[in-house]
Amino acid sequence: xxxxxxxxxxxxFIPIISCSQNKNYNLNKNHVFKIIKSDKEWKKILTKEEYKxxxxxxxxxxxxxxxxxxxxxxxxxCKACNSAVYNSENKYDSGTGWPSFDKAIKNSILYQIDYxxxxxxxxxxxxxxxxxxxxxxxxxxxxxxxxxHCINSLALNFKPKNxx
Ligand SMILES: [Zn+2]
Numbered sequence: 001x002x003x004x005x006x007x008x009x010x011x012x013f014i015p016i017i018s019c020s021q022n023k024n025y026n027l028n029k030n031h032v033f034k035i036i037k038s039d040k041e042w043k044k045i046l047t048k049e050e051y052k053x054x055x056x057x058x059x060x061x062x063x064x065x066x067x068x069x070x071x072x073x074x075x076x077x078c079k080a081c082n083s084a085v086y087n088s089e090n091k092y093d094s095g096t097g098w099p100s101f102d103k104a105i106k107n108s109i110l111y112q113i114d115y116x117x118x119x120x121x122x123x124x125x126x127x128x129x130x131x132x133x134x135x136x137x138x139x140x141x142x143x144x145x146x147x148x149h150c151i152n153s154l155a156l157n158f159k160p161k162n163x164x
Contacts (some may be wrong), residue, residue, distance in 0.1 A: 003147045006137075007025070012071055023111065025110055025111045026064060026099050026110065026111055026112070026126050027110040027111065027112040027125065029132055031110065031127075033127075033128060033129055034129070035080075035081045035083075035128050035129035036129075037129075039055070042054075042055050042080065045080075046079070046080065049154055050068075050079055050080075050154050050155070053132060053152045054078075054079060054080045054131040054132055054133075054154075055131060055132070055155045056132075056148060057114070057123065057153060058132075058152075059130040059134075060098070060152045060153060060154050061097075062096065062097025062098060063097040064097075064152065065097075065098060065099060065151075065152060065153025066153045066156060067099040067153040067156055068097060068098060068099055068153060069093075070091075070099070070158070071088075071091075071158055072088065072158065073088045073089075073160070074088050074089070074129065074158055074159050074160040074161045075087055075088070075105075075158075075159045075161070076099075076151075076156045076157070076158050076159075077107075077156065077157045077158075077159060077160050078126040078128065078129060078131060078133065078155065078156070078157070079131075079154065079155050079156055079157045080126065080129050080131040080155075081126060081128050081129035081131065082157065083108060083110060083126060083127075083128040083129070084105050084159075085105055085108045085109055085126060085133065085156070086101045086103075086104055086108075086151070086156070087105060088148070090102050090103045090104075091118050092140075092141060094140070094150070095100055096148075096150060098113070098134065098152065098153070099148045099150075099151045099152075099156065100140070100148050100149065100150055100151070101146055101148075101149040101151065102140045102141050102144045102145045102146075102148070102149070103144070103145050103147065103149070104124075104149060107127060108126070108127055108128075109124050109125065109126060109127055109133065109149075110124075110125050110126075110127045111123065111125075111136060112122060112125060114135070117124045121135050121137075122135060122136040123135055124136050124149060124151070131150075131155065133149075133151050133152065133155045133156075134149060134151035134152050134155065135149075135150050136148065136149050136150070137150060
């Protein structure tokens with residue numbers, strides 16, 4: 001009986017999510033994160049502030065992040081697991097006070113719905129380690145994707161292009 005209920009809940013719930021969001025990126029229950037660490041382990045490799053944002057879905061204060069005004073060419077990695085998540089070519093100045101991108105590197109991020117402030121937002125998490133990076137809003141540049149990926153500087157680690 002419980003199984004039947006779960007099944008019904010799934011077939012009702014899944015189409016709602018997939019219609020309202022970008023279909024390729026939604027976190028599904030079967031997603032396996034390649035990098036799994038305990039809270040204790042994360043605390044060892046992250047600073048207090050980084051831990052708060054990446055592992056507890058915190059947000060840094062606007063206009064305080066090191067990558068807000070930052071225009072170097074290269075790749076932004078997830079600060080927690082070092083997987084590449086954004087290219088500098090997709091960064092733009094949104095004027096919001098947080099690093100903003102119109103697109104993530106393919107398969108590098110996932111969305112999950114976050115009701116933290118009372119309404120649904122697309123939370124962006126790293127597809128490799130599940131750490132919180134920021135949120136995606138649909139008020140981005142209309143000439144490209146229309147998406148604004150609003151990312152915390154503290155969740156990112158920039159690697160210049162000629163560093164590889
Ligand atoms: Zn990560």
